[in-house]
Amino acid sequence: MAVQQLMVQKGLRYKLYQELVPEARLRSISVTNLFIVALVLLSFVFLALETEPALNSQAEWRAVFRVFNIFVVFAFAVEYVLRVFVAGLDPEYRGIGGRLKYMTRFYSIADLLAFLPELIVMLAGFGIPLIALRVLRLFRLIKIARFVPAFDIFGAAVKRAGTQLLTALAMALVLVYVSAVALYFIEGVGGEQQESFASIPRAIWWAIATLTTVGYGDVYPVTPLGRMFASVIAIAGIGVVALPAGVFASAFSDELRERQEAKEKAATHAYSSQAERTPDGKVPLPGTDGGLGD
Amino acid sequence: MAVQQLMVQKGLRYKLYQELVPEARLRSISVTNLFIVALVLLSFVFLALETEPALNSQAEWRAVFRVFNIFVVFAFAVEYVLRVFVAGLDPEYRGIGGRLKYMTRFYSIADLLAFLPELIVMLAGFGIPLIALRVLRLFRLIKIARFVPAFDIFGAAVKRAGTQLLTALAMALVLVYVSAVALYFIEGVGGEQQESFASIPRAIWWAIATLTTVGYGDVYPVTPLGRMFASVIAIAGIGVVALPAGVFASAFSDELRERQEAKEKAATHAYSSQAERTPDGKVPLPGTDGGLGD
Amino acid sequence: MAVQQLMVQKGLRYKLYQELVPEARLRSISVTNLFIVALVLLSFVFLALETEPALNSQAEWRAVFRVFNIFVVFAFAVEYVLRVFVAGLDPEYRGIGGRLKYMTRFYSIADLLAFLPELIVMLAGFGIPLIALRVLRLFRLIKIARFVPAFDIFGAAVKRAGTQLLTALAMALVLVYVSAVALYFIEGVGGEQQESFASIPRAIWWAIATLTTVGYGDVYPVTPLGRMFASVIAIAGIGVVALPAGVFASAFSDELRERQEAKEKAATHAYSSQAERTPDGKVPLPGTDGGLGD
Amino acid sequence: MAVQQLMVQKGLRYKLYQELVPEARLRSISVTNLFIVALVLLSFVFLALETEPALNSQAEWRAVFRVFNIFVVFAFAVEYVLRVFVAGLDPEYRGIGGRLKYMTRFYSIADLLAFLPELIVMLAGFGIPLIALRVLRLFRLIKIARFVPAFDIFGAAVKRAGTQLLTALAMALVLVYVSAVALYFIEGVGGEQQESFASIPRAIWWAIATLTTVGYGDVYPVTPLGRMFASVIAIAGIGVVALPAGVFASAFSDELRERQEAKEKAATHAYSSQAERTPDGKVPLPGTDGGLGD
Known part of the structure; x- marks a missing residue:
């Protein structure tokens, strides 16, 4: 019994x-x-x-x-x-x-x-x-x-993009910082003394909103000189700031495709060797279990 | 008569x-x-x-x-x-x-x-x-x-992009959700208690507007910590959220090109076999129609 | 004399x-x-x-x-x-x-x-x-x-992109129209009766600002349902609306590269055949001109 | 001593x-x-x-x-x-x-x-x-x-992109200018007489904010005709204005990859020839230094 x-x-x-x-x-x-x-x-x-x-x-x-x-x-x-x-x-x-x-x-x-x-x-x-x-x-x-094994793709994509992602990111940050310093001196320190550009950190907020093209509209230059600089920065810089995102997206997409191919290959292989797989597989047969596990 | x-x-x-x-x-x-x-x-x-x-x-x-x-x-x-x-x-x-x-x-x-x-x-x-x-x-x-047969390209492109589109979409949604939760805790729950971040669904609205770079400007972080997080999220996340759109656009474009090529090939073939096509084509000769159709 | x-x-x-x-x-x-x-x-x-x-x-x-x-x-x-x-x-x-x-x-x-x-x-x-x-x-x-002969590249790029550009454009316009109709019924006709969505043309203005990710912020949905729809439209649609721009940019870039190569080739050829070119070239020798031209 | x-x-x-x-x-x-x-x-x-x-x-x-x-x-x-x-x-x-x-x-x-x-x-x-x-x-x-030698990649990328970058930039500027003139005549000079479009330089500010998709929302057309033009410009122009940024980003990315490969190759070579490198390397042996340097 x-x-x-x-x-x-x-x-x-x-x-x-x-x-x-x-x-x-x-x-x-x-x-x-x-x-x-x-x-x-x-x-x-x-x-x-x-x-x-x-x-x-x-x-x-x-x-x-x-x-x-x-x-x-x-x-x-x-x-x-x-x-x-x-x-x-x-x-x-x-x-x-x-x-x-x-x-x-x-x-x-x-x-x-x-x-x-x-x-x-x-x-x-x-x-x-x-x-x-x-x-x-x-x-x-x-x-x-x-x-969903794909969830750890984030980390894998970052690793795959490696140095290229880092350099692109560094360039983007330099551009953001230099743009912010420029606009801080033009809009914040100059005659206009705009509240939103009153310090470099605030100007960085503007630079990020602009160079990512989010453009909330809470901060924007109002002086002609500031707008001129902002225009040049926007046209020249958007490509640079979009670079890390692009590099990451590309690595992400490559990783995704490779995994899918690997998975399909593995599945095909597993199907063809289904018969002899169980013995050395991870799933133990009920009869071979000592039953004293808990 | x-x-x-x-x-x-x-x-x-x-x-x-x-x-x-x-x-x-x-x-x-x-x-x-x-x-x-x-x-x-x-x-x-x-x-x-x-x-x-x-x-x-x-x-x-x-x-x-x-x-x-x-x-x-x-x-x-x-x-x-x-x-x-x-x-x-x-x-x-x-x-x-x-x-x-x-x-x-x-x-x-x-x-x-x-x-x-x-x-x-x-x-x-x-x-x-x-x-x-x-x-x-x-x-x-x-x-x-x-x-315009091209109108059903939408569905075809979605099918073609398949798993890749789904994974990219899932990643984008996870990023949107996690960003929203982060900003909700920073801007909505913290000392500022901003109306626009007062709940996660509202913060999701901000996250989508930001990560798609639409940036209406109806919602944006105002605390230094919130802006710092938003900046990191914007620079890192735009690539991820743009991914499904990119995958879809690419599949759409591929589908479009293939159809065009197929159509051109078919047209060439049809022209060359115009003479013998009519008998077994869909268009019946007037004389072979029973005339009792209506 | x-x-x-x-x-x-x-x-x-x-x-x-x-x-x-x-x-x-x-x-x-x-x-x-x-x-x-x-x-x-x-x-x-x-x-x-x-x-x-x-x-x-x-x-x-x-x-x-x-x-x-x-x-x-x-x-x-x-x-x-x-x-x-x-x-x-x-x-x-x-x-x-x-x-x-x-x-x-x-x-x-x-x-x-x-x-x-x-x-x-x-x-x-x-x-x-x-x-x-x-x-x-x-x-x-x-x-x-x-x-600057490159100035007529616009037209050449449009011709090169051809049907693909047209289909992409048609899809984009359909998406813009359908999105606008959806938001018009949700935000304009429903209980909220928002001024900015009070008609389909106004909703089209919103749809274009959103799907091109310009997002001025003069018009945006405020009801939960409207925001939900707008979010789905934004994530799904940005790829489609960006498609014609992408197709055009790609054709433009291809055209540019080809012309540059052609020009370089022509210049190399012209240099090597400079000596025998003048006789049958367009520029007449001063002595062969009748001088009665004006 | x-x-x-x-x-x-x-x-x-x-x-x-x-x-x-x-x-x-x-x-x-x-x-x-x-x-x-x-x-x-x-x-x-x-x-x-x-x-x-x-x-x-x-x-x-x-x-x-x-x-x-x-x-x-x-x-x-x-x-x-x-x-x-x-x-x-x-x-x-x-x-x-x-x-x-x-x-x-x-x-x-x-x-x-x-x-x-x-x-x-x-x-x-x-x-x-x-x-x-x-x-x-x-x-x-x-x-x-x-x-970080990568820091001079900016200049190298500009040089690499060369004429293509210049032409794309020229096209983008022409588009910005023509769009601005159009909107100036529609919104600024016409009946509405909007302050933000009251001059071409101000309209240029709008054109740049729109065509880069930043869209702060400080300036936007309000007349039906202005919105119609702005819509056409946005859908057609975003590809063109994004072109220089894209060309630059692509050159930047190519430059980055090439340098990385060159660096890796050089490092491999240097490692293998480490033994015989010092004599003709830049670093002098302490004993060979005259010691009268300062």
């Missing part, structure tokens, strides 16, 4: 493993994980709506937010416990030591930070202002990152 | 077919269809002018709008009837069943929606506010789409 | 020909023509300054403008007469018929329009408002165009 | 040489020079902060600025003296004549201007307004340029 029960437990755990661990599947995402991704995305929509005074001032909306938050926190808590539970199926994380190793992984810590602080506040019923806690919800982004 | 009359009717109908059905001609557009395209474009100009209070408040302009609208609605009604009438020359749409099949095509429904609602209101003399009806005029775009 | 005088006149005329006719020289520009180019550029600076009330209200500046204008008009008048005079050295424009042919050339008419209207007003002392006349000064651009 | 002392002095000087002269090292930067670069960067941050009234009005910040400025000026003075001192180790700058030659180099003059004027004012205790002097601090950029 104990064996029978063990088998059931093992079967359930194995099933959970396949549902929760993204590496257990090729190309597709399990229903459970899809639900978690949807929940994370929804929690970001709610995080945004929750801060809106027009909604937050209405009792019904506050009730919706409260219920949703409780639901999300408990869902993520359950998910976390289950993840730790099934991690034992992986030989690397078996036993208490393995579990500790699993729990100190980057992704696991992010998982914990995504619900624990809010859970504690909820359970303790503290009157702590929740605003600071809400920032911790951004850790939920990392929860998604697990399923 | 009956035969003679039939011949005349057939001749007229065949002529109409060649005038109305774009597939009946290679490369060029018939005078009738050119007139319809011009009428659609003109109706868009009038749709725009009609909403302008400065014009709509003048009795003469209102008269012009009324006359033009009546003319357009009746012209499109006549066009629709004629299209259904000549459709019988195509073996596919012959007989009553064929006509029903023709009338339930996407293009035919768009043709109908482009004039019928306004015609009904006109004939019934209802006092229904015409504003809601005017939106239906956008269906007239589809009338043009028939002659 | 008459022969002697003729020789001198011929020599002077030949010299003038080489100074005035750009085709008489390879690669370099004569001192006289350089002076004319500088005068044209300066006249544009003065045209701009002259319209500035801050300067025009001062008697000294008005005097400067008057003297400069008289000088320019007379200089261009003298230039025109001389050009007509030396044109006789070219067999094509010899005799009275040739001169008429020369004077009805596009460039000659532009030369005439660049000074004649102002000269007439000056000599007649009419009280005609000079503002309308000033527009004619833009014809002086064509005076420079003669020396 | 004298020999011993000479040896010590020589050793110190040689060590200083290696610390101060960037050419004495391959790829890496010495600790001293890194400190100087950091000091220069910090001095730019302080230059900016110093002009900020919000900080400059506080006595503590003024004290910080004063102490930092004195420190920087003395540090750069010491650096300058040491550089002149160790320059003697280089055969080219040995002796008094060599030193004069060294001191009249571009870099040395920039080094001097980076601290001398402020030092004089400090020592003399003059009440001269320091604002004008602060501009001279921009010479400190050249101090960094020595370590």
Whole structure:
């Protein structure tokens, strides 16, 4: 009977493993994980709506937010416990030591930070202002990152662009600084004494708004000389300031394309060698699991 | 005599077919269809002018709008009837069943929606506010789409860009969201308590205006810390947010070039095989038409 | 003596020909023509300054403008007469018929329009408002165009971009129109009834300012729904609206590069065949000129 | 003992040489020079902060600025003296004549201007307004340029882009001018008589803000005709005005990539020939130095 029960437990755990661990599947995402991704995305929509005074001032909306938050926190808590539970199926994380190793992984810590602080506040019923806690919800982004490997492309693109990005950035900053100094002396120090150009840091704000072509219109030169300089700076400088963004975008795009190709290649290979893959793959057969993991 | 009359009717109908059905001609557009395209474009100009209070408040302009609208609605009604009438020359749409099949095509429904609602209101003399009806005029775009195959390039470009577009879009949205959260905490929650950053959705509006470099100037950071963050976000982020637009534009441009090449190739081929094309082409010879189509 | 005088006149005329006719020289520009180019550029600076009330209200500046204008008009008048005079050295424009042919050339008419209207007003002392006349000064651009062949690149680039430019432009216009209609219904017709979106033409102004990322900030959506739509439109549409500009810029750049290469090639060829070029070139030897040209 | 002392002095000087002269090292930067670069960067941050009234009005910040400025000026003075001192180790700058030659180099003059004027004012205790002097601090950029050869890429990129950049720039300026004239006549001279378009120079300011897509929003057309023209200009012109920036950015990027490749190649070569390089390299062995340099 104990064996029978063990088998059931093992079967359930194995099933959970396949549902929760993204590496257990090729190309597709399990229903459970899809639900978690949807929940994370929804929690970001709610995080945004929750801060809106027009909604937050209405009792019904506050009730919706409260219920949703409780639901999300408990869902993520359950998910976390289950993840730790099934991690034992992986030989690397078996036993208490393995579990500790699993729990100190980057992704696991992010998982914990995504619900624990809010859970504690909820359970303790503290009157702590929740605003600071809400920032911790951004850790939920990392929860998604697990399923979308493309999320670490940012770092990879920066590394790939390397020196070129750095030089372009340095040039852009020099141009911004020199433009700001010029306009500070023309508009801020000269006769006009415009408030918006009264110091170099303020002039830098103008230079960035102008050279990125954002141009809010909160600051702009008003003297003929200032406008002349600003015109020359705008026409000459936009190319330089757009350079780091362009270099980064290009590296980003290259990285993206390469990964996609690599992934497609890997998928094709995996499909063709599906039969002999399982034995030396990461997913252990239920029967080979000692079953003493937790 | 009956035969003679039939011949005349057939001749007229065949002529109409060649005038109305774009597939009946290679490369060029018939005078009738050119007139319809011009009428659609003109109706868009009038749709725009009609909403302008400065014009709509003048009795003469209102008269012009009324006359033009009546003319357009009746012209499109006549066009629709004629299209259904000549459709019988195509073996596919012959007989009553064929006509029903023709009338339930996407293009035919768009043709109908482009004039019928306004015609009904006109004939019934209802006092229904015409504003809601005017939106239906956008269906007239589809009338043009028939002659300009390039109009479905949008969808084709999106499909072509595929995963790359999606990833770029996801990155852009993450950046917009994270920037908005950062500025919300700096400008909205902090000491300044700026109205425009009072919630994350409002901060998202700022983030989009900034990272697309539109920069209306209705929202911008005012604290030194907020400006510092906004500057870093602007310089680093513009490349990322421009990425989906760039990916899409590139796919659009590629699609455009390929189609053009394909079209030129097809036209060359069609010209060289013009002689033997007609027998198995879509256009039936008048003599082979049963004449019982309507 | 008459022969002697003729020789001198011929020599002077030949010299003038080489100074005035750009085709008489390879690669370099004569001192006289350089002076004319500088005068044209300066006249544009003065045209701009002259319209500035801050300067025009001062008697000294008005005097400067008057003297400069008289000088320019007379200089261009003298230039025109001389050009007509030396044109006789070219067999094509010899005799009275040739001169008429020369004077009805596009460039000659532009030369005439660049000074004649102002000269007439000056000599007649009419009280005609000079503002309308000033527009004619833009014809002086064509005076420079003669020396800078690159100036007709605009047209060449448009032709080169061809269908692709047209389709991209059409797509951009459709997007602008549809965006404007959407925002008109959301912001203008809905509850908010914003003045800036009160009609489709006004909403088009918003759509263009947004989709080109100019973003003056005179018009922007204020309702949550309007901002949501505007955000989607901005992120999706900027790529499309930037497309015609991109296509044109690319064609422009290609055209520029090709011409430069062609010019360099031609110059190399011309240098190597300089010796045998003159006989069958356009420039006649002084001795072969009948001398009865004027 | 004298020999011993000479040896010590020589050793110190040689060590200083290696610390101060960037050419004495391959790829890496010495600790001293890194400190100087950091000091220069910090001095730019302080230059900016110093002009900020919000900080400059506080006595503590003024004290910080004063102490930092004195420190920087003395540090750069010491650096300058040491550089002149160790320059003697280089055969080219040995002796008094060599030193004069060294001191009249571009870099040395920039080094001097980076601290001398402020030092004089400090020592003399003059009440001269320091604002004008602060501009001279921009010479400190050249101090960094020595370590970052990429800083002269600006000039190289301009040269590389050459005629293409010039033509693109000319086209952009013509477009700006013609757009400005058009809007001046429509908005400034016509019935509306808008202040912002009251002269061509003011309209040029609008044209530049629009065609670079900065769009501050301080100037924009308000008449229907003006908006129509501005729309056409914006859609057609943005590509043209973006062209010089694009050409420059492209040349900049090409230059950057080429240099990086050249540098990597040189470094590889230098490493492989490290052993035999010293004898004919620039760095003299201590023993071969006459020791009479200063």
